Amino acid sequence: MEILEAIINGINIDAPVKEVRKGIFWTAVVSRFCGLSSTMLREYRTDEAMDEAIPASLTEMSALDLARLSFSDDISKASLGLAAVNSLIDIDGSRIVEINAGDLLVRVGAGKNVSVIGHFPFTDDLKKATKNLWVIEKWQRSGDYPEDDAGQYLPQSDIVAISSTTLINHTLSGLLRLCPEKSMKMLLGPTTPMATALFDCGVDIISGSKVIDEGTALRHISEGANFRQLKRTGSVRLITMMRADTISAIT
Numbered sequence: 001m002e003i004l005e006a007i008i009n010g011i012n013i014d015a016p017v018k019e020v021r022k023g024i025f026w027t028a029v030v031s032r033f034c035g036l037s038s039t040m041l042r043e044y045r046t047d048e049a050m051d052e053a054i055p056a057s058l059t060e061m062s063a064l065d066l067a068r069l070s071f072s073d074d075i076s077k078a079s080l081g082l083a084a085v086n087s088l089i090d091i092d093g094s095r096i097v098e099i100n101a102g103d104l105l106v107r108v109g110a111g112k113n114v115s116v117i118g119h120f121p122f123t124d125d126l127k128k129a130t131k132n133l134w135v136i137e138k139w140q141r142s143g144d145y146p147e148d149d150a151g152q153y154l155p156q157s158d159i160v161a162i163s164s165t166t167l168i169n170h171t172l173s174g175l176l177r178l179c180p181e182k183s184m185k186m187l188l189g190p191t192t193p194m195a196t197a198l199f200d201c202g203v204d205i206i207s208g209s210k211v212i213d214e215g216t217a218l219r220h221i222s223e224g225a226n227f228r229q230l231k232r233t234g235s236v237r238l239i240t241m242m243r244a245d246t247i248s249a250i251t
Contacts, residue, residue, distance in 0.1 A: 023221040031063035034211035035086025101207035118163030154178035163191035
């Protein structure tokens, strides 16, 4: 929770919640900006308590109040909270590096031990480049490792790439503690808060998304678009930021 606290404490402005969209794959909150978060539908609770899970009138809340739902153990609330966090962050355009996170991992991971938390589309290309690749995933595909194996493989890794959905299920802090001090640590995925506070929490690279066409993005989210489909609409842009010393180390 301390990482979420650092991010939210770094937000010095509030705004009304103008709109909320919850699609099958993506949740969007519009306040200052349009913020995205993974809906994580497979993680939802299914008991009767779900009736009480989400406040009835989200647009009557401020974005900062909604952002505090990210502390909840209820995935449905925490997902909304992360989208609200992202809706408030004014991304520093001067720090954006024009590089694809998957391409970067393939380049810097060549010949090294790499762990990835979450199964990403670039996995096959990354596997060809690395010495060892350990993909750790709750919903495993062929060749993936279960969550319990993180304690075995992360301490052996030169590079660790972690899905930002770990901020929703509150596992990020524990995963970072398993990483070697000198390893390169990346947080990636459209849920990623582009907050420099993450650099103070031990993350070297943050790679997320920015909505550049709000209306188009909201419509497709409501229609159940996954992120690849959303990206093809041109309504979102992938963006990356790095610590200054990380930029020097990889260029």
